[in-house]
Amino acid sequence: MSTEHRDDSWHLAEGDAITPELTAVKKLGGGSAYEAYLAFDEVTYGPVVVKVVRPTSLDDHTLRGLRREVESLARVNHPVVVRGLRHQLDGPRPHVVLENLDGPRLSTLVRRHGRLSEQQYLPLAIEVASALHYFRHVDLCHLDIKPSNVIMGAPARLIDLSVARSSAAAARITGAIGTDRYMSPEQCDPGRRGEPGHASDVWGLGATLFEAVAGHRAFDDGDRDADDPVLRHPQLVDRPRALPAQVPDQVAKTVLAMLDPEPASRPLPHEVAGALEPVLAGQPPARLSFKVRH
Template sequence: MSAALSSWDLAEGDAITPELTALRLLGGGSAYEAYLAFDEITYGPVVVKVVRPAEAQDEHTRDNLVREATALDVAHHPVTVRGLRYDVAGPRPHLVLEHVEGPSLAGLIRRHRRLSPQQYLPLAVDLASALHFFRHADVCHLDLKPSNVIMGSPARLIDFSVARQAAHAAEITGHIGTDAYMAPEQAAPGAAYGVPGQASDVWGLGATLFHAIAGYRPFRDGDPDAAGAADRFPQLLEAPVELPDDVPAVVAKVVHALLEPDPAARPLPREVAEALEPEIAALPAPRLHWKG
């Protein structure tokens, strides 16, 4: 195993810390791995994001963990996962997060392809309400995508590992986020497209909703190894593909507005909610079947 992917190899019942007992590995990235764990302090299941052994003494990685915890502390909205506590001084730097039950949006799309209006309309309003709050709290998530959304009532937005204040987001010169869900100003920050910021999350919302509504992404897959930005990020020069014909006109108009290349031309999150709430009200009432 490479140093970048080193693991604590914790099995069920192993102690992460004296208060946290591993239940199972959930996944991870290059610098972290995430475990479902039992927490003796909250006395229930939690998610623990643990810095990998090879990164445990890396100051930059520990600073990133603190930045994520700080972002969670100010992004306390019903549609965001809660950060419970963190420790960067111990032998296993970690962040303790609320455990949210439910499938990810990415998992639902893989299984069912397209979501129904009864699913995607409330999801759109939930996420728009969170982004509206983020504008007041000064938080940019910068990685809004289906795998970072847990479906429920309400939905929950997770993974604030690259989140930061708008002023700090505007200073980004590299690529932060996930290629297919990065706004043009994230894919090529600078004079031509603008700088990353809160409007970037609006674009990410558009790409995420498009995928949920259509069952496919709004742009073709780019080449992650391409030297040119346009080959890696088709969203820089191409228009999104068409939504299915049966998508209501109001919904299609909102989604395409979210994907405007110009950050200033995208709607505000509250405008998204205002446009879609009447569509939720117009949904057919669920049919109840009573057994005698």
């Protein structure tokens, strides 16, 4: 949810210049430190997305975060991950220019239409799993896998690397980083519940896929104002809600395995794809290569 205030926006309307090369078309949204605009780019001569630091957030902390995102984008070259085109980390409007992706967010589809069909959720799960497999090879943890960060297209596209970091850097995290409803237990309570890392992204994909399959989230909302991690994050103590009875058994087992509270017990991304590909192809279920807790 945006925390924008009246004096915490650039208030750019259609036709306004973000920079001499970038002309605002419309505002797309934003968060506490950034706002995003659809813009026309004179350099690529086409539409792009520009993520701009808010005027009241031009501090060292936010700029370090923007630099980290730019560095993460530079490390990634995968067909399921948004591409960074260029950036400016100094000047009056620090920003990153991203490719414009055609398609709705998964969160929008679920909100408007409810649960997805198998022909919708299976490809997105397999495609995002391929991105997570790739992340392991380039040593990058996304740490914010959620429906609003998945653009539904052919293929699905994963966006927003604003909190991404290496596995070593993720393991050093001492506070909750991510989005409350989709954070793995070790992200909710790092240290006591384990170290955030690559397995955290598998959990995030599991929570995202659960929502696509069921039409509702896997866990109830917590108290977002609570200091106690257990009150704030029900996923620390609760089991996932039940999936609809018509969900294929192979899909249900895979989703629940991804939501295992123990990071080491979750399937690897390529195992997720391997378990779901036969369902998409209408073939007999593959033998699961990972354990499923009951």
